[in-house]
Amino acid sequence: MRHEITLHVNGHEHRLQVESHHTLLDVLRRQLGLTGTKHGCDCGECGACSIWLNDRLVLSCLVLAAEADGAHVLTVEGLAASGEFAHLQEAFIEHHGMQCGFCTAGFLMAAAALLRENARPDAATIRAALAGNLCRCTGYHGILRAVQTASRMRR
Amino acid sequence: MNPVRKTQWLGRPFPRIEAGLKVAGGIRYLDDMAFGPDLVYAAIVHSTRPHARLVGVNTAPAQALEGVLAVLTGRDVPGRLGHALADRPILAHDRVRYVGEPVAVVAAVSPELAVAAAQRVKVTYEDLPGVFDSEKALRPDAPLLHPQVDEYERRAFVHPRAGTNLAHVCRARRGDMEAGWQAASTVLADTYRGAPIQHASMEPHGAVAQCHPDGTITLWASTQAPFVQQATIAQTLGLDPRRLHVRAAAVGGGFGGKSFVSIEALVVLLALALPGRPVKLVLQRAEEFTTTFVRPALLAHVRMGADRHGKLTALEAHYVWDAGASADALIELAWAAALAGTGPYAIPHVDLTSSVVYTNHTPAAPMRGNGMAEVHWAIEQHMDRMAAALGMDPMSFRLRNLIKGGDPVWDGQVMHATGLEQCLRQVAQAVRWQAAPGKPSSAGRRRGRGLAVMWSPVLRHMAISATAVVRLESSPAAEAIQPVVVEVGSPDTGQGFATLVVQLVSSLLGVPPEWVQLQPIDTARSSFSGPGLGGQLTWSQGNAIVRAVQDLRGRLLSAVAQAWDEPPGALDIVEGVIHSHASHRSLSLRQLVQEGVRLADGSVLRPELRGEGRFEPTAPDEAGDEQALGVVHFSTGAQAVEVEVDLETGTIDVLHIASAFDVGHALNPDLVVAQIKGGAMQALSATLFEQVRRADGIPLNVRLSDYHLATILDLPPTIEAVVVEVPQGDGPFGARGVSDHAGVGLAPAIANAVAQATGVRITAMPITPEHVWRALQT
Incomplete structure (x- = not known):
């Protein structure tokens, strides 16, 4: 239909x-x-x-x-066009939060949703918020660092 | 050229060139590319039986659907695929050999219709007894998967056994085993098992093919090895390879699963049947598990002897690889296991056998490490047990036996300089190996530490030559840059190779990085290169690039030197401008490209603006025995972990991972560290969680909610990477690869840590809480 x-x-x-x-x-x-x-x-x-x-x-x-x-x-x-989360995108680049890049959009959307709700999340909160996104390349370490850095840059 | 001076952008962090696009959703992977309104969608009809005679395939109900354009079966395709051993039909012929094997393929005007049509194809089977275990497959009464395997086309280093399920067997020996066992005071034997796992790149396999009016065919693919796909598909279909142009799309992860032909031949067949129309096939996640490739299950029988001083005297090992229904992708892996199957130790008496065995499982292909993660799972656990039997500390026992530069390896070959011992000492220090174990977080939990060393060979068999072209192109006057176009044959699959290309070319040529443009790969235009296997791209392709830049630079400078009547040695290129130290004259590359250089007599000299580089590794004398020609060089490293185990539930928390690898020279330290950490986590996932489970050949967990991959919740609190640099003699600026090796030692390090914490030894991967709990009950 x-x-x-x-x-x-x-x-x-x-x-x-x-x-x-x-x-x-x-x-x-x-x-x-x-x-x-x-x-x-x-x-x-x-x-x-x-x-x-x-x-x-x-x-x-x-x-x-x-x-x-x-x-x-x-x-x-x-998200990219708005520039509102440019600091998050920059942090993903700086901390090698991506390799092949296929999962990156999903991580960015999830991380941005978290930062909008909680500007200064602790590591456990970031992990919980991103637990539904799989990445096979980075081992998540760069992603976690990127989100932590972005949260510090925000305010 | 002075390589020391020309390293402007090398050996230091340099941001990924494509990262900005990746964080904006701007990279186009295969499924993101537009192919116009004529695009046709394919779907596969899979075998539902592990082993059966194919009685009939009725395609009429599918063909009756409006919008279905083609349905092909094995009757339409006689050949078999294979780059080393042609043992895989593109579509099943007279029998099916695994659940998920393509039996027919459908093309239709929408993806939904293609799937609906595929479901209407009626396949009639007559079941045959199956083989689901590599040891049972070798029994004399085992049903045969490929009764005519010895008649299949194959390369000279493939050794099948007619009348058996043994697709390939190879052996590496040195010394005298009798003497080795006699010199031993302690001899220990056991068997270790590695589970079948799936590469599970986040991007599924995908391909599009289109047959053009001039008879050429373009294949766009998510591939790690476009030239391998071109050669293999063309040979199987009896096409002139020049008719088939393979274009590599951006790759969303490969890990070895995209290094061979999997589904790409299917779309080429449909494109030939539907001239003019692009045909697309993108796999569903379940098909990734059943129809592409898995990492092979390993059965490793190890027998090791050492004398009372803790020196290893003898090692006998048999590595048995479960190839599934096709062994083609495991031939080099089997050789690697034979030629590096000792682990990185100096052992005088060695007898290693590596066997590739057919079973009724999904075909296997190497996954990150080319078999080394599996081999070290066995050797590095066995080393800990030998140490315990000898009453030695596992680290001291390893230090006593580590291979060193100058030690003999195989006949006519000695080990090159290596930072192996430094790697081991670094990771041991990182986890405070000498200190007492940390205090567990609660009663009922125990902490333990474990370590492992590793090596991994680059084989001459797989290190096919790499070539590169670097050329200057003219550009519109309005543009400020002088394009430096680079063509290579191996794609960046996400590790950052394209960034390294920019670093190398800009540094060596003397131009700003933003001038360097890496061409997308098209086998019709790009220079040939072998597959990006074994983590060797930096080394093989890097060498070819260095030579291509040297070639171009030489042409440019000798032309200008001639025009200015100066020695070429007086000239240099800095920031895209040729300078003379002698006369202080200068000429921009841009001007040289557009106008040439004027000679004293007023005529104009136009140098060739193109440089070529080719790298072919040298290996010990090829005329000798097969095992001697195998290894070009080894990469080495070590990993150590600290774990905490819950004795009540068997749950393992990895608290700390330390990895150290000798990368020769880190041309981009950030990318090296990213590879080492990412590789460690991928290996953690394989060690603790992953297994393709099957019941008599029927896959049981073909979705990501049933097949457990590590998430960010599994990331240890501490994960560190140590970069050790002992230059590689034949590497570009001393570099060697790292990406493939980054997880090789992790699984045995975790197993050794669990054993230290709990006293139980888990010899079968994965180390699940259930395995640990059961072991604790006995």
């Missing part, structure tokens, strides 16, 4: 035709060309597709596009 929906993505409004089975991830990547959000497992187990939906961190592979009608979506492209 086909649905007509409206999505506000990274500040832009889109009117879209979607099928019932299309996920938000499908629509972002295929219809809007926002490929920064990654497809790692398709069942909510790797975190690579993490985005913000109405200011909440969600796994976009587990959200049906039709359910998101009217919603505000922020992806890594929007």
Whole structure:
């Protein structure tokens, strides 16, 4: 079944035709060309597709596009364009919080969601907030350091 | 050229060149690339049986669906894939040999339709008895997977045994075993098991192929080895390799799982069937576990002897690798295990056998370390047990036996200079090896420390030549930079190799880093290079780049020297400008590219703006015995850990990891440290959590919620990396690789620490709480 929906993505409004089975991830990547959000497992187990939906961190592979009608979506492209978390992005570069980079968008969205709620999280809080994101390259050490550094730079 | 002076950007931290794109979601991996409205989507029909005769494949119900464009089966594809041993059908022929094997492949106008069509293909099987254990596979009455293995095409260093499941066996020997056992006062034998695990790169395998009107085919792939894929696929399909152009997309992790052909031949076949249309296949996560590759399970039988002074006298080991249904990807690994299967020790009498055995499992491929993590799991636990039997401290026992520069290795080969002992001392110091164990955090818990040393060979078999091209390109007048275009044949798979290329070229040529442009790899244009296996890119490809820059620089400077009537030695390039120390004249590279250089008679000289470099490793005399020609050099290192074990639950907390590797010369210390820490955590995950579980060939855990990967919660409170630098004689500025080796010693170090903490010895990976708990009950 086909649905007509409206999505506000990274500040832009889109009117879209979607099928019932299309996920938000499908629509972002295929219809809007926002490929920064990654497809790692398709069942909510790797975190690579993490985005913000109405200011909440969600796994976009587990959200049906039709359910998101009217919603505000922020992806890594929007996060980068806004500049609001440039210090977090810089910290990921400085501390080698990425190697292959495939999981990076998901980590950034999750880390940004944490820092917005809690400007000075301790290490245990950072770990808990990022426990749903898998990275096979970095061993997480650079990611943890990056988020700690970003939290100190913030204020 | 004076290499000491030309190291401006080398040996110091240099930021990743692509990092800014990566934190903005701007890197395009295979599945992110656009291929237009004609794009067709593929889906695989998998075998559901571990071993069966293929009675029939009925594709009619799939073909009846509107929007299905092609369905191919093994009847359409006669050949078998393999770069060393051609033993894997692209699509199953008369039988299936593992669950997940491609039986048919479908192309349709949408991904959903392709999957629906694949589900409608009806496959009829007649089950055959299966082989699910590498030891049982070697029994005389075992069912055979490849009865004609000796007739398959293969390279000279592959040795299958006809009429058995032994796909390849190789052996390395020195000394006289009888004498070795007689000299021993202590002899210990045991068996160790390494579990099958999955590479689990975050980016699944993906490929797109398109057949063009001129008959050429482009294959875009997430690959570590574009030239290997080109050669292997072209040979199997009977194509002229020049017709097949492989383009490497950005790679979202590989670890060895993308170093061979897995699914790429399937899309090439569909592209040939659907000329003009790009065909895309991106695997689902479950298919990664069943249809691509796994790290092989290892069965290691080890027998070791030492004299009363703690000197090793003899080692006999048999490494038995579970290849699954295809052994092709394990041939070099088996050789590495034979040629480095002693661990980094000087032992006079050695007999090592390495066997690759067919079973009805998903085909195996090396994963980070080319078998060394598995081999050291056995050797480095055995060393601790020998030390205990001899009443020696494990570190002292290792120090007494470590191989040193000048010690004999195989016939005609001696060990080169190595920082191995320094690595061991550094990690021991980091975990306070000499001090009393730390106090556990509560009663019912115990602390222990463990250490392990390692070495890893670069084999001549896999160190195929590397080449590089560096050229100056003209650019529009408005642009401020003079492009320096670099072509290599091996892709950056995330470790940061592209950054190293920029550092090398800008330093050696004398140009700003932002001028250097690394071309994406296309086998139609790029210079040939072997696969990025064994953590050797820095060394092999780095050497080729150094030579290419020297070639280009020589051409430029000799032309200008001729024009100015000066010796070339008076000239240098600094920040993109040629200067003369003698006459103080100068000429920018940009001007040289655009206008050439004017000779005294007014004519213009235009030097060739292109340099080429080729690196082929030298190894001991090839005319000799096979084992002597194998190893080009070894990388060495050591790892140590401190753990705390809960005696009631068997849970292990790793509190501290210290790793030290001799990298020769760290051309980018930050990237080296990132590799060492990341590799340690990947190894921690394999040691404590990972195992592809199966019941009679049926995979049981094919999703990431059932297959446990380490998360950030598992990161130890302290993880440190020590960089040791004993220059590699034939490395670029003395460098050798590190990425592959970074986890090799971790598993035995953890096992040794658990043994020290609890008194129980876990010989089968992974060291789960259940294994520890059960061992504690007996």
